[in-house]
Amino acid sequence: MLRAHGAEAVREAERPLLEAGEPLMLRAAAALAERAVHHLRSAPFAPQVLVLAGAGSNGGDGLHAAAILRREHSLAADAITAAPRRHEEGAAALEAAGGTLHPLASLDEERLAHLLCGADLVIDSILGIGGRPEVPAELLPLLEAVRDSGVPVLAADLPSFVDATTGQAAPEALPARETVTFGAVKAGLLLPGGAELAGTVHLVDLGLEEHLPARAAVERLEDADVRALLPRPGRDSTKYRRGVVALAVGSEQYPGAAVLAVSGAARTGAGMVRCLAPQAVLDLVLRARPETVGHPVGPGRAGGRVLDDETLARTHAVVIGPGLPGDDPRVRRGVALLAGQMDVPAEAPRRGVLDAGALGAIDPGTRLCPDVVLTPHRGEAERLARRLDIDPDLPAPELARALAAATGATVLLKGAITLVAPGDGGPLRSQDDATPQLATAGTGDVLAGVLGALLAAGLPGPDAAALAALLHGRAGRLASRDGLHPLVALDVADSLPEAIGTILADAQDLNRGAR
Numbered sequence: 001m002l003r004a005h006g007a008e009a010v011r012e013a014e015r016p017l018l019e020a021g022e023p024l025m026l027r028a029a030a031a032l033a034e035r036a037v038h039h040l041r042s043a044p045f046a047p048q049v050l051v052l053a054g055a056g057s058n059g060g061d062g063l064h065a066a067a068i069l070r071r072e073h074s075l076a077a078d079a080i081t082a083a084p085r086r087h088e089e090g091a092a093a094l095e096a097a098g099g100t101l102h103p104l105a106s107l108d109e110e111r112l113a114h115l116l117c118g119a120d121l122v123i124d125s126i127l128g129i130g131g132r133p134e135v136p137a138e139l140l141p142l143l144e145a146v147r148d149s150g151v152p153v154l155a156a157d158l159p160s161f162v163d164a165t166t167g168q169a170a171p172e173a174l175p176a177r178e179t180v181t182f183g184a185v186k187a188g189l190l191l192p193g194g195a196e197l198a199g200t201v202h203l204v205d206l207g208l209e210e211h212l213p214a215r216a217a218v219e220r221l222e223d224a225d226v227r228a229l230l231p232r233p234g235r236d237s238t239k240y241r242r243g244v245v246a247l248a249v250g251s252e253q254y255p256g257a258a259v260l261a262v263s264g265a266a267r268t269g270a271g272m273v274r275c276l277a278p279q280a281v282l283d284l285v286l287r288a289r290p291e292t293v294g295h296p297v298g299p300g301r302a303g304g305r306v307l308d309d310e311t312l313a314r315t316h317a318v319v320i321g322p323g324l325p326g327d328d329p330r331v332r333r334g335v336a337l338l339a340g341q342m343d344v345p346a347e348a349p350r351r352g353v354l355d356a357g358a359l360g361a362i363d364p365g366t367r368l369c370p371d372v373v374l375t376p377h378r379g380e381a382e383r384l385a386r387r388l389d390i391d392p393d394l395p396a397p398e399l400a401r402a403l404a405a406a407t408g409a410t411v412l413l414k415g416a417i418t419l420v421a422p423g424d425g426g427p428l429r430s431q432d433d434a435t436p437q438l439a440t441a442g443t444g445d446v447l448a449g450v451l452g453a454l455l456a457a458g459l460p461g462p463d464a465a466a467l468a469a470l471l472h473g474r475a476g477r478l479a480s481r482d483g484l485h486p487l488v489a490l491d492v493a494d495s496l497p498e499a500i501g502t503i504l505a506d507a508q509d510l511n512r513g514a515r
């Protein structure tokens with residue numbers, strides 16, 4: 001699990017080490033220099049490095065790194081000082097190593113272009129965790145020139161003009177090939193904004209770990225976590241023990257959503273998938289997925305109980321919403337079931353997914369638990385926020401957190417980066433496993449099914465939600481050959497077994513290697 005922290009937590013953690021006289025900046029600079037050398041390994045003879053240095057400690061990191069590149073790697077490294085002041089100790093180190101510092105104000109357009117023309121790598125050390133996401137006017141031409149030059153950028157600690165805690169980024173901030181981050185992954189590197197600029201994140205251990213708060217600000221599941229979390233069948237497994245999921249999905253208007261959600265659940269390894277839908281929808285589902293257990297919802301029974309008490313007691317999670325109009329009786333009953341407002345046996349599931357059409361049935365009085373997961377995309381989240389009297393324009397992390405706090409449910413906010421705000425107030429999860437090829441109708445229905453299967457298997461809501469986002473994103477990448485070609489939603493469901501198998505097989509190989 002990647003665990004990231006906000007700026008304040010990092011400053012607190014580094015304080016005791018700095019007070020003890022630990023040379024943190026020199027260590028950070030040495031690691032930065034090492035990564036620069038790594039990136040220059042296939043560069044032409046005598047490569048050149050250009051450091052953009054701010055006045056704070058981030059600038060100090062870059063200037064010391066340039067000095068180390070000169071002293072220890074015999075590389076030509078110089079700097080542009082991007083602020084009226086400069087980091088004096090770093091500047092002195094670079095000058096002593098034979099480097100040149102060009103004050104930005106002294107460079108005209110031609111001279112700047114000339115410097116960039118000779119550079120093989122730019123180190124962005126204008127701002128670190130002290131940076132605000134606004135670019136001063138005098139720096140705009142510099143950033144534009146670097147961007148236009150196409151020279152790869154290595155960001156020191158985090159891309160400049162990104163808020164280390166929220167990820168908020170200035171539109172002009174420089175995208176990096178890699179971010180070499182010091183002591184701890186910064187939350188802003190995992191959140192929308194910063195994540196798009198960071199490139200690969202390389203963490204440098206500075207001994208901060210034991211001083212960081214036990215609770216991270218943002219977490220991200222990785223492949224090793226899939227192995228730990230994903231239940232796999234054993235010799236004593238039965239279809240009931242693996243988890244039974246019931247999906248109230250699909251209508252005359254949107255019958256295909258049922259096929260997609262059911263396929264997502266079945267392909268994730270549910271023990272049994274029940275589908276509660278009109279007969280015409282069930283016919284379609286059964287043609288695609290004959291293993292589905294169908295429960296017809298007739299016009300006469302539309303408002304009635306579709307599952308009897310005994311069946312309900314042997315169902316472990318429900319998925320309500322994909323392909324349902326807001327006034328479908330299954331929506332009202334499903335929300336009432338999950339909110340505990342229905343007279344059902346004690347064993348009836350109180351865990352499940354509210355998606356699409358079911359999100360409209362949530363009002364300010366609806367109280368849910370963290371094992372119920374709401375899965376809105378941005379538009380649905382904004383509509384829900386308005387009904388719950390929450391500012392719909394909040395940045396994504398805050399919007400997800402506010403919706404979770406207002407409902408008690410876990411909120412999975414879909415997007416290029418999928419955010420999960422746990423209903424119990426736990427750390428935000430941020431999953432960046434997807435491909436833009438997933439932006440096509442019906443892929444969200446598949447996700448609801450995946451999540452339903454994981455909840456039915458007994459995973460806590462926040463874990464199930466983050467894991468579902470990871471598996472769904474990975475299946476999308478597989479289905480599109482890493483974003484190379486278009487996919488349709490059913491391809492994502494069909495790729496789930498291979499996506500899961502690949503992650504588990506790789507983990508097994510790693511384990512063997514360690515033995």
Ligand SMILES: NC(=O)C1=CN([C@@H]2O[C@H](COP(=O)(O)OP(=O)(O)OC[C@H]3O[C@@H](n4cnc5c(N)ncnc54)[C@H](OP(=O)(O)O)[C@@H]3O)[C@@H](O)[C@H]2O)[C@@H](O)CC1
Binds near residue numbers: 024133
């Ligand atoms: N964590 C660790 O263990 C280690 C951390 N280390 C390093 O320290 C870095 C943090 O250093 P830092 O505190 O000096 O802040 P940094 O980001 O360099 O500069 C902030 C200054 O810039 C200014 N400013 C802000 N926004 C601005 C804007 N938009 N446009 C223009 N100016 C702006 C602001 O001044 P203000 O405007 O507020 O007066 C402020 O003074 C950290 O990221 C890491 O690289 C390592 O050396 C050792 C190990």
Ligand SMILES: Nc1ncnc2c1ncn2[C@@H]1O[C@H](COP(=O)(O)OP(=O)(O)O)[C@@H](O)[C@H]1O
Binds near residue numbers: 434437446
């Ligand atoms: N640009 C993108 N990059 C990566 N993933 C995306 C992007 N756009 C959408 N997705 C993913 O595709 C899915 C779309 O879901 P949703 O909007 O509910 O579609 P639908 O309602 O048509 O099923 C979500 O899992 C979302 O995270």
Ligand SMILES: [K+]
Binds near residue numbers: 058125
């Ligand atoms: K930086």
